[in-house]
Amino acid sequence: METIANQSIFEELIGIVGKENAFTLDEDKFKYSHDETEDYSFMPDLVVKPATPEEVSAVMKKCNEHLIPVTPRGGGTGLSGGALPTEKGVVISMERFNRIIEIDELNLQATVEPGVITETFQNAVKEKGLFYPPDPSSKGTCFLGGNLAENSGGPKAVKYGVTRDYVLNMEVVLPTGEIIWTAANVLKNSTGYNLTQLMCGSEGTLGIITKIVFKLRPYPKKDVTLLAPFTSNEEACRAIAAIFKSGVAPSGMEFVEREAIERTQKYLKEEMGENVVVDLPVNIQAHLLMELDGNDDEVLMRDAETILEVLEDFDTGEVLFADNQSRKDELWKLRRNVSPAVNAYSLTKAEDVVVPRGNLPALIVAIKEIGKKYGFNSVCYGHAGDGNLHINIMKEQLSDEYWNNEVNEGIKEIFIKVVELGGTLSGEHGIGIAKRPYMPLAMPEINLELMRGIKKVFDPNSILNPKKIF
Numbered sequence: 479m480e481t482i483a484n485q486s487i488f489e490e491l492i493g494i495v496g497k498e499n500a501f502t503l504d505e506d507k508f509k510y511s512h513d514e515t516e517d518y519s520f521m522p523d524l525v526v527k528p529a530t531p532e533e534v535s536a537v538m539k540k541c542n543e544h545l546i547p548v549t550p551r552g553g554g555t556g557l558s559g560g561a562l563p564t565e566k567g568v569v570i571s572m573e574r575f576n577r578i579i580e581i582d583e584l585n586l587q588a589t590v591e592p593g594v595i596t597e598t599f600q601n602a603v604k605e606k607g608l609f610y611p612p613d614p615s616s617k618g619t620c621f622l623g624g625n626l627a628e629n630s631g632g633p634k635a636v637k638y639g640v641t642r643d644y645v646l647n648m649e650v651v652l653p654t655g656e657i658i659w660t661a662a663n664v665l666k667n668s669t670g671y672n673l674t675q676l677m678c679g680s681e682g683t684l685g686i687i688t689k690i691v692f693k694l695r696p697y698p699k700k701d702v703t704l705l706a707p708f709t710s711n712e713e714a715c716r717a718i719a720a721i722f723k724s725g726v727a728p729s730g731m732e733f734v735e736r737e738a739i740e741r742t743q744k745y746l747k748e749e750m751g752e753n754v755v756v757d758l759p760v761n762i763q764a765h766l767l768m769e770l771d772g773n774d775d776e777v778l779m780r781d782a783e784t785i786l787e788v789l790e791d792f793d794t795g796e797v798l799f800a801d802n803q804s805r806k807d808e809l810w811k812l813r814r815n816v817s818p819a820v821n822a823y824s825l826t827k828a829e830d831v832v833v834p835r836g837n838l839p840a841l842i843v844a845i846k847e848i849g850k851k852y853g854f855n856s857v858c859y860g861h862a863g864d865g866n867l868h869i870n871i872m873k874e875q876l877s878d879e880y881w882n883n884e885v886n887e888g889i890k891e892i893f894i895k896v897v898e899l900g901g902t903l904s905g906e907h908g909i910g911i912a913k914r915p916y917m918p919l920a921m922p923e924i925n926l927e928l929m930r931g932i933k934k935v936f937d938p939n940s941i942l943n944p945k946k947i948f
Contacts, residue, residue, distance in 0.1 A: 487544055491526055491568065494536045499527040499574070510551060510569045514616075514817075515559040515912055517825060522549065522563040529574040531649060531657050531688040538686070538942075539655035541568055547944050548653075550682040552592065552624030555616040557828045558910030560628065560681045565944050572623050575688060578602050586694045587646065587663060592623025592687045609697040611638035614906070615814045623687050628908040629679035633730040633769070633813070636863030638695070640906065642678040649689035650677060653937040663691050676932070681908050682943045684936040701729070701771040702778045703806040704785065707762040707795035711735055711846070711858065714764040715838035717792045718862050721768075722835070724788050726781045730769035731863025733838075736762065738816045738859045745819030746812070754808045762795050766862070767813055816859050817870070824872040825881075827889065827912075833901030835865040844895045845869060852888035853880075866905035893919050909947045917948065 492500040501507050502524055512519040528534045541548045547567030554561065563569050575591035578599060582588065583606055590599060596617040600610050613632035614620055620630070626648070631640040647661045660673040677684055708714035714733055721728070739756055746752045756765075768785065770778050786797060800806040820826055833841050842858060845867075849856050854876065860868035869892065873881050893903055893916050903913050903920045917926060930948055933940070 484544070487540065487546070488524065490540055491524060491537055494533055494540070495526045495528045499529070501525040507569075509554065510571060511563070513554045513556040513559065513561055514821070514828075515557050515562070515910070516827060518559050518562055518911070520562050520564050520566070522569040523566050525569045525571060527571045527574050531651055534570065534651045534686055534688060535655045535657055537568065537570060538651055538653060542654050542939055542941055545939055545941060548942050550623075550627075550686045550943060552621035552627070553595070553616070553619050555614075555620040556624065556628065556910065557830070557907045558628075558904070558912045560908045560910035560943070560946055561624070562911065564911060564946075567941075570686060572621060572686075575623070579689070581606055581608070581694075583608070585663075586696075588692050588694060590622060590690050590692065592621055592626070592690060594622050596620050596622055596625060603694055604697055607697050608694040610644065610692060610694055611635075612641045612644060615817055622690060626678050626687055626690065627680065627682045628906060631861060631864070631866065631906045633732055633810075633861055635861060635866075635906075636731050637727055637729040637771075642675055644692045644694075645674055645678055645690060646693050647691040648674060648677060648687050650685035650687055652685050653939070653942040657688070658685075665693065679908070681910060681946055683933055683946055684942070686942075698729070698771040699773045700775060700778060701769055701806070702782050703800040703809060704768045704770075704782060705756065705798040705800070705809055706766045706768065706785075706789055707757075707759075707797075708764045708766070709761050709793040709795075711764045711842045712839045713793050714766050715842050715862065717766065717789060717794075718838060719836045720788050720791070721785055722863070724784050726770070726784050728768050728785075728863060729771040730767065732767040732813050732860070733764065733862035733867070734767060734813060734816065734859045735764045735857065738820070738857045739765065739812065741823055741857065742812050742816050742819040745822055746815060749822070752808075752811070754812045756798075756809075756812065759795060767809060813859070816857070817868070820857050820870045820872065824874050826873065827871040827885065828907070829869040829871070829889065829892065829903075829913075830860065830866060830905050830907040831869065831892070831896045831901055831903060832864070832866045832905035833896055833899045835862065837899040837901070838862060838865060838867065841867060841896065841899055841901070845892055848888050848891050848895070851891075852884055854885055854888060861905070864905070865901065890916060890919070911946060914945075914947060 547565035549563040575593035
């Protein structure tokens with residue numbers, strides 16, 4: 479593909495967005511060369527920050543005409559390398575698309591731009607008594623457009639679903655420059671193929687999202703938080719299916735192993751000066767952090783009692799009830815900071831596999847056995863209620879050669895086991911470049927060929943986020 483070195487094209491692209499919204503110096507472009515995936519870094523030739531769909535369209539038309547690779551980018555919090563400019567070219571940053579256009583309280587909908595920070599959007603609708611449930615751990619910095627690109631979930635996905643469950647319609651700029659709406663702002667739609675859902679989770683390979691219409695829910699008025707300790711990872715994972723079988727539907731069900739809590743407590747104390755106390759007796763190896771929400775105190779307490787009854791059949795310690803909002807916030811802050819805490823300790827390979835939740839006990843045992851076989855340590859945590867387990871494999875003292883070769887063989891064995899257990903490679907981080915080599919493990923070639931065909935229809939010159947997924 480042609481590079482941005484052609485000075486006349488360079489000037490035309492800068493002219494579209496304005497000099498103040500274009501960057502050519504390495505010192506300005508560096509932050510767009512990496513995300514949160516290991517230590518990957520790919521320097522783009524040019525970064526542009528458009529502010530309108532028409533500007534995005536003009537950039538895409540020019541790049542498509544000259545076969546220049548384009549990488550769309552949101553908040554830069556990705557963990558699979560999906561927004562990295564591996565082929566150089568142009569990065570289109572969506573930072574200036576940061577408006578909440580409308581919150582429609584009558585129809586329980588909101589129209590937003592993709593550069594709005596997820597937590598900012600949640601807080602804005604909450605002020606009106608409304609609820610947008612998807613809440614990835616990076617919600618304080620990630621963009622809604624990136625959430626769509628990866629079909630993000632978060633702790634509340636177990637009860638409320640993931641990002642795609644809240645998208646009604648979106649405005650998209652195609653790789654060839656056309657601007658389309660994918661659907662209509664209605665709750666039911668059986669009019670042709672579902673382009674909205676096709677775009678959601680496509681990792682920025684099919685089009686660039688410029689507006690989103692989300693559906694909302696009434697905000698639940700009450701919640702209860704419990705922290706249950708277990709003597710082993712496997713025991714904690716076994717309890718999950720039993721809780722759901724009892725008829726209780728938690729709004730959050732998070733698995734956190736002991737080392738994750740220890741490292742996060744240390745991180746919060748050293749980096750933020752916050753002392754989050756969780757008792758860790760020597761026999762306790764894992765915890766389940768559970769939340770129940772709704773509008774009726776009696777129902778919530780009855781469900782909490784049911785959980786306690788279920789846990790009587792498992793090897794647990796004393797269950798902690800968070801009895802005030804401050805304590806609830808502390809526990810959730812502990813969970814949300816596991817990933818940065820582990821990454822502050824060691825370079826990691828972050829995987830987020832998903833299996834039917836009843837198979838989590840077998841998976842957690844297999845992960846630890848594979849780690850012993852290949853000589854690496856892992857810290858596991860995640861959205862266990864929907865079978866989504868995050869596996870942070872730590873480099874620690876491993877050599878670069880071993881890290882880049884033998885450890886990858888161990889990851890491959892984990893993925894093979896995941897597929898054997900009825901699961902797949904990613905629940906919410908996406909494939910990007912990190913998991914691209916393993917795609918044939920997850921699906922047959924005919925499926926991959928169908929996906930490549932869809933990509934070709936949308937992007938005939940393969941300029942948009944090339945070399946991702948496949």
